[in-house]
Amino acid sequence: MLHTIKIKAAVFSMTLFMATAAYAGDSPADIKARIGKGDPVAGKDKSAMCQGCHGEKGMSDATTFPRLAGQFANYLQKQIHDFQKEARVDPTMSGMAATVTEHQDLLDITAYFASQQQMKGSGGNNEAGKQLYLEGNATSGVYGCVNCHGENGKGKSPDNALFPVIGGQHKDYLVKQLADFNKGDRKNDPAGMMGNIAKSMTTAEIEAVADYLSGL
Numbered sequence: 001m002l003h004t005i006k007i008k009a010a011v012f013s014m015t016l017f018m019a020t021a022a023y024a025g026d027s028p029a030d031i032k033a034r035i036g037k038g039d040p041v042a043g044k045d046k047s048a049m050c051q052g053c054h055g056e057k058g059m060s061d062a063t064t065f066p067r068l069a070g071q072f073a074n075y076l077q078k079q080i081h082d083f084q085k086e087a088r089v090d091p092t093m094s095g096m097a098a099t100v101t102e103h104q105d106l107l108d109i110t111a112y113f114a115s116q117q118q119m120k121g122s123g124g125n126n127e128a129g130k131q132l133y134l135e136g137n138a139t140s141g142v143y144g145c146v147n148c149h150g151e152n153g154k155g156k157s158p159d160n161a162l163f164p165v166i167g168g169q170h171k172d173y174l175v176k177q178l179a180d181f182n183k184g185d186r187k188n189d190p191a192g193m194m195g196n197i198a199k200s201m202t203t204a205e206i207e208a209v210a211d212y213l214s215g216l
Contacts, residue, residue: 036073036074038111038114039111040108040114043108043109043112044112046108047108050113063171063172064176067169069117070119073114074110076110081097083097084098087187118154121168121216129209132145132208137200142200143193145166149164152216153167169214171213172210174210179198182198
């Protein structure tokens with residue numbers, strides 16, 4: 001079973017990224033690519049309610065609210081759509097997502113957060129978490145996170161709607177999402193990949209990789 005999970009994840013990742021170089025980050029070309037079709041200038045005002053939880057520039061202080069700074073616009077759009085369709089459920093975000101009824105507003109709001117400098121952490125260097133992120137755990141079938149989320153967790157493709165920027169994200173938020181995938185409370189991942197991987201992770205591994213990522 002674990003061998004099957006590893007093969008499934010590897011094949012899916014290779015199919016998506018075979019011709020994709022590592023994603024660079026915050027150059028003008030990178031930012032232009034990741035904002036998608038929205039207008040970040042218009043999105044600043046339209047995202048006023050979002051900023052209350054996620055921060056003016058997407059760098060939230062509260063660890064229960066994810067940082068959105070420099071996140072891929074397409075990924076954010078998918079999450080909002082998933083909240084609207086109840087493919088993903090959250091007491092706060094489900095209601096907030098329901099208020100975004102105009103498609104252009106969705107494009108503009110997500111473009112605004114995508115236009116910011118990518119999120120950065122300030123934690124230490126968790127060696128166990130780093131090894132798990134880069135290499136995974138072949139014994140338990142945990143696939144190396146770097147294969148989908150890129151170097152330093154900053155992504156592998158600027159228009160990627162599937163795999164988010166996670167380097168520099170809040171540790172508590174990452175732990176919760178991995179735990180939700182582990183328990184099956186979150187199921188909106190492509191091909192069930194994150195659920196399968198998270199279910200193979202121990203609590204200690206989840207804590208370690210989240211700690212490592214939060215410092216990037």
